Amino acid sequence: MAAHDSQPPVLEADNICKSFGDTEVLRDISLAVHAGETVSVIGSSGSGKSTFLRCINWLETPTRGAIRLHGELIGRRADGLPMSDKLMAPYRARMAMVFQSFNLWPHFTALQNVIEAPIQVLGVSKDEAISEGEALLEKVGLSDRASAYPYALSGGQKQRVAIARALAMHPSLMLFDEPTSALDPELVDEVLTVMRDLAREGMTMIVVTHEMRFARDVSNRVMFMDAGRVAELAPADRFFTQPQSDRAKQFLRFQE
Numbered sequence: 001m002a003a004h005d006s007q008p009p010v011l012e013a014d015n016i017c018k019s020f021g022d023t024e025v026l027r028d029i030s031l032a033v034h035a036g037e038t039v040s041v042i043g044s045s046g047s048g049k050s051t052f053l054r055c056i057n058w059l060e061t062p063t064r065g066a067i068r069l070h071g072e073l074i075g076r077r078a079d080g081l082p083m084s085d086k087l088m089a090p091y092r093a094r095m096a097m098v099f100q101s102f103n104l105w106p107h108f109t110a111l112q113n114v115i116e117a118p119i120q121v122l123g124v125s126k127d128e129a130i131s132e133g134e135a136l137l138e139k140v141g142l143s144d145r146a147s148a149y150p151y152a153l154s155g156g157q158k159q160r161v162a163i164a165r166a167l168a169m170h171p172s173l174m175l176f177d178e179p180t181s182a183l184d185p186e187l188v189d190e191v192l193t194v195m196r197d198l199a200r201e202g203m204t205m206i207v208v209t210h211e212m213r214f215a216r217d218v219s220n221r222v223m224f225m226d227a228g229r230v231a232e233l234a235p236a237d238r239f240f241t242q243p244q245s246d247r248a249k250q251f252l253r254f255q256e
Contacts, residue, residue, distance in 0.1 A: 008071055010035050010173050010204050011095070016055050016065035018048075025051050027228045029065070033173070036202040040215035040236070043225035044251065049208045052225070053177050056206070057092050058083070069094060070172070093121055095173040096166035100181045102158040104150045110137060110161045111146040118168045129168070136164040140194050156187030163194055174198070176207040212255045216240045224248050 009032040018026035026048045033039050041049045054060040056067055058075045061082050067075050074091045077083055104113050114136055115129035124132075137143050140160040150158055159179055166174055176195065180188045192214050199205060199218045209215055215222055219236040224245070232239065232248045243249045 007035055009033055009068075010037075010070060011056065011206070012066075012068040012071075013052075013056060014066045014068070016052065016067070017063045018051055018055055018060060019063045025228050026055065026062075029225075029228075029230055031206075031223060031230075031233070033204060033206060035172075035204050037220045038199045038203075038205045038207065038218055039221050039223060040219040041206060041208045041223045041225060042210070042212070042215055042251075043231075047225040048228040049225055050177050053097075053175050053206065053208050056175060057095050057097060058088055059097075089121065093117070093169045094171050095175055096169045096171035097175040097177065098159070098162050098166050098179050100178040102150070102155075102162050102182070104158055104161060104165075106150050109147050109149055110142060110153065110157075110164075113150075113161055114165045114168050117165065122169065133164070133168060136167050137161070139167070140164045141190070154187060155183045156190045159183065159191045160194055163191075163198075172204060174203055174205045176205060176209070178208050178210065180209070180211060212240075212252075224251065226251075 011033045013029060013031045016026055016029040017024065029052050031039065041052065043049050051060055055062045066073060069091055075083055108116065111130065111133050114133040118124040118129045119126060134143065134146060137146050140163055142157060142160055145153060145157060153161065180191050183191065188211070192211060196218055216236055222234060222236050222239040223230055224232040224239065226247045232243060232245045234244070239248070240252065243252055
């Protein structure tokens with residue numbers, strides 16, 4: 001889980017601002033994430049966590065600020081206008097996103113969900129995609145559910161398929177948007193176990209989560225957001241044992 005601070009960041013978010021009409025929901029959010037690092041983004045509902053994550057891959061267009069992936073400015077063309085979805089597709093493939101609502105194709109089996117993007121986006125042959133897809137389903141504990149359709153899967157199983165689908169794109173960064181919030185409590189651990197394994201293997205991850213134990217045990221750093229700002233950014237062990245801001249102290253008291 002060690003971050004490699006001597007290397008250039010995988011991702012840099014510089015002074016990201018986002019407004020919806022007259023409502024400013026993000027205010028100068030900056031974050032640099034290095035290879036092998038897990039950063040958990042936490043905070044109360046409405047603090048801007050998910051909006052920030054969506055700004056990283058330009059599912060939301062930042063009002064101001066810049067996003068760099070491996071040092072390359074993304075999201076805007078040379079003339080300053082936002083990139084089209086077609087131009088953004090290669091960058092989004094390198095920072096795969098796992099949503100809280102799974103977003104599986106209902107008419108595809110688990111395996112078909114995993115192999116579709118590598119074939120269509122990366123140009124992988126079907127045989128190669130199937131071989132890797134089967135291996136990824138085994139990795140997330142679903143080798144016996146490859147032919148099952150989403151309606152026949154539990155919420156935890158759907159989310160694990162979604163993680164396998166993201167991994168099939170060979171991303172250099174994974175973005176998780178509250179991946180367990182739609183799950184029944186007894187299904188949460190099976191998803192978090194997969195994510196813990198990814199962190200141990202060195203996958204670079206930004207995780208928006210309300211699972212405080214996961215954030216404490218797995219994260220290198222925690223970014224605590226409040227009212228659209230970064231209220232605190234600190235190593236996980238220090239944040240949970242010695243929070244510096246009054247707002248973080250108040251938030252953690254309610255988590256006990």
